[in-house]
Amino acid sequence: MLxxxxxxxxxxxxxxxxxxxxxKRLPEERWQFLASVPIFKxxxxxxxxxxxxxxxxxxxxxxxxxxxxxxxxxxSLRVPAIVTLSLICAVLMPCLPAARWIARLVEGKQCTFTIxxxxxxxxxxxxxIVALFNTQFASLNLRPLPVIPCLAAIMIxxxxxxxxxxxxxxxxxxxxxxxxxxxxSRPGSGxxxxxxxxxxxxxxxxxxxxxxxxxxRT
Numbered sequence: 496m497l498x499x500x501x502x503x504x505x506x507x508x509x510x511x512x513x514x515x516x517x518x519k520r521l522p523e524e525r526w527q528f529l530a531s532v533p534i535f536k537x538x539x540x541x542x543x544x545x546x547x548x549x550x551x552x553x554x555x556x557x558x559x560x561x562x563x564x565x566x567x568x569x570x571s572l573r574v575p576a577i578v579t580l581s582l583i584c585a586v587l588m589p590c591l592p593a594a595r596w597i598a599r600l601v602e603g604k605q606c607t608f609t610i611x612x613x614x615x616x617x618x619x620x621x622x623x624i625v626a627l628f629n630t631q632f633a634s635l636n637l638r639p640l641p642v643i644p645c646l647a648a649i650m651i652x653x654x655x656x657x658x659x660x661x662x663x664x665x666x667x668x669x670x671x672x673x674x675x676x677x678x679x680s681r682p683g684s685g686x687x688x689x690x691x692x693x694x695x696x697x698x699x700x701x702x703x704x705x706x707x708x709x710x711x712r713t
Contacts, residue, residue: 510655521549554610561656568648572641578628582640585624586649590617610657621649 520526529552531544562583569579590613597612629639
């Protein structure tokens with residue numbers, strides 16, 4: 496029998512190898528697109544295709560791994576696999592559509608998904624779904640699910656199954672207070688030339704007029 500500490504240690508060692516490889520290789524250009532499937536030809540005779548990315552492949556694999564880990568963790572709670580699979584389907588039913596709805600709401604894009612959006616919905620739905628399962632189990636004289644351990648197992652599985660998320664909003668003419676917050680500038684400091692070399696990424700987000708306005712403001 497594996498102890499809890501040994502299980503966590505083996506899991507960490509097994510996952511450290513692909514994480515180390517991914518940090519070194521995935522930023523390279525050749526690891527961006529996995530395949531391209533031709534869809535139709537345009538008026539110029541050129542093919543318009545659908546791109547499949549390594550990001551999508553790895554995210555799908557992470558989801559499969561998270562589901563498998565949840566089955567293992569729920570099995571340690573003596574929950575039958577069929578109950579775990581039913582719980583997974585019940586949670587995913589509202590979460591998968593939410594991945595697109597939340598992305599449309601936040602980013603305003605039609606063709607994108609967000610794992611964080613699905614998680615946002617799932618974190619509210621999971622306790623209610625577990626409670627609903629226990630209500631049905633009580634009517635059938637079955638052993639109820641342990642609520643807190645089940646939710647902990649779901650959160651652990653999510654941590655392993657989550658790929659990544661990035662919400663972006665364009666900076667649109669912020670006021671001076673927002674500029675000071677962005678550049679860590681103290682009001683009333685009398686600094687007419689903010690140290691942009693210490694904050695190049697934030698400073699470069701500003702338009703030229705905004706840079707001049709910040710530098711001239713005391």
